[in-house]
Amino acid sequence: MRYGHVMLGAAAAALAGGVVLAQGQSGMKAHADIKGEGVTGRAELVERGTGLDRIVELRVTASGLKPGRHGVHLHQTGKCEAPFTSAGGHFDPGPASNTDPDANHPFHMGDIPNLEVGQDGKGTLEAVTTRVTLSSGPLSIFDDDGTAIIIHVNEDQGITGAPKSGVSGGPRAACGVFMKGQ
Numbered sequence: 639m640r641y642g643h644v645m646l647g648a649a650a651a652a653l654a655g656g657v658v659l660a661q662g663q664s665g666m667k668a669h670a671d672i673k674g675e676g677v678t679g680r681a682e683l684v685e686r687g688t689g690l691d692r693i694v695e696l697r698v699t700a701s702g703l704k705p706g707r708h709g710v711h712l713h714q715t716g717k718c719e720a721p722f723t724s725a726g727g728h729f730d731p732g733p734a735s736n737t738d739p740d741a742n743h744p745f746h747m748g749d750i751p752n753l754e755v756g757q758d759g760k761g762t763l764e765a766v767t768t769r770v771t772l773s774s775g776p777l778s779i780f781d782d783d784g785t786a787i788i789i790h791v792n793e794d795q796g797i798t799g800a801p802k803s804g805v806s807g808g809p810r811a812a813c814g815v816f817m818k819g820q
Contacts, residue, residue, distance in 0.1 A: 665692070666772035667820050668779065670787050673718070674812030677702040681787045681814055683779075685772040694770055696750060698763040700789055700812065703755045709794030709807020710763060711739070712748030712770060716784020718813035725786035725813055728806070731776055739806045740799040747777060748785075749806075752794050772818075779816055787814050 665685035672679035679700030686693055698710060713725035714737050727737030729748030736742040743749060747769040755761035770785075771777045779785035790807025799805035 666818065668772050668816045668818055669820060670814030670816045672698075672700060672787060672789060672812045672814035674702075674722075674789070674810075675720075677789065677812040679789065679812060679814070681816070682820075683772060683816070692768070692771060692773075694767050694772060696763070696765045696767060698753060698787070698789075699761070700753060700755070701758075701760040703753075703759055703761065703789065703811060704791075705755050705757050705759065707752040707754055707793035708761070708811065709788075709790035709792065710750055710753045711746070711788050711790070711794070711806065712750065712779060713786045713788050713813075714748070714783070716786050716815040718786055718815055720813075722786075722788060722810035722813040725788055725810070729770065729779065729785055731781065738801050740803045741801050743798050743806045744794070744796050745798075749794075753789060780818065785816050787816065788812070 668683040670681040681698045684695045712729040714729050715726040717724035728739050728746035730737050730746040751765050753761045753763045770779050788810050789812040791811045792808040794807045795805045
């Protein structure tokens with residue numbers, strides 16, 4: 639299955655099994671420690687490949703969330719001051735960008751699949767994306783103001799809605815700022 643440029647299914651299964659998804663140079667790594675009220679987690683990114691064959695593998699683990707699906711997005715600013723609105727809108731660089739979380743959704747560069755959380759309050763998300771990079775360039779999450787990852791209280795419905803409609807996950811439950819390295 640494909641979610642925009644985020645690939646799921648066989649690619650995610652290969653990632654989970656430790657299979658290298660792209661041959662070539664192993665690039666940069668990044669991580670974010672995710673925190674919220676009663677919520678903890680970690681996001682890890684690994685860039686693989688070179689040039690146009692570059693992909694980013696994403697793994698998010700979290701605990702302390704209510705069971706069900708939760709929207710997860712990369713946000714435009716690397717700040718996590720509660721209630722996490724300091725992280726800004728969705729990561730969507732470029733001259734025609736629209737960072738409003740609900741408008742132009744799910745077409746932002748920072749839109750990724752939902753996190754499925756079990757009855758124990760824990761969840762893991764594994765995906766692959768071509769929408770962002772860790773290395774320098776216009777899609778790098780390491781721009782001048784950094785990038786945050788947000789886990790939302792509700793499910794991302796995967797549709798475009800009116801500004802502030804909440805279709806992309808609504809309130810922000812937890813946040814983490816990406817740092818280079820493991």
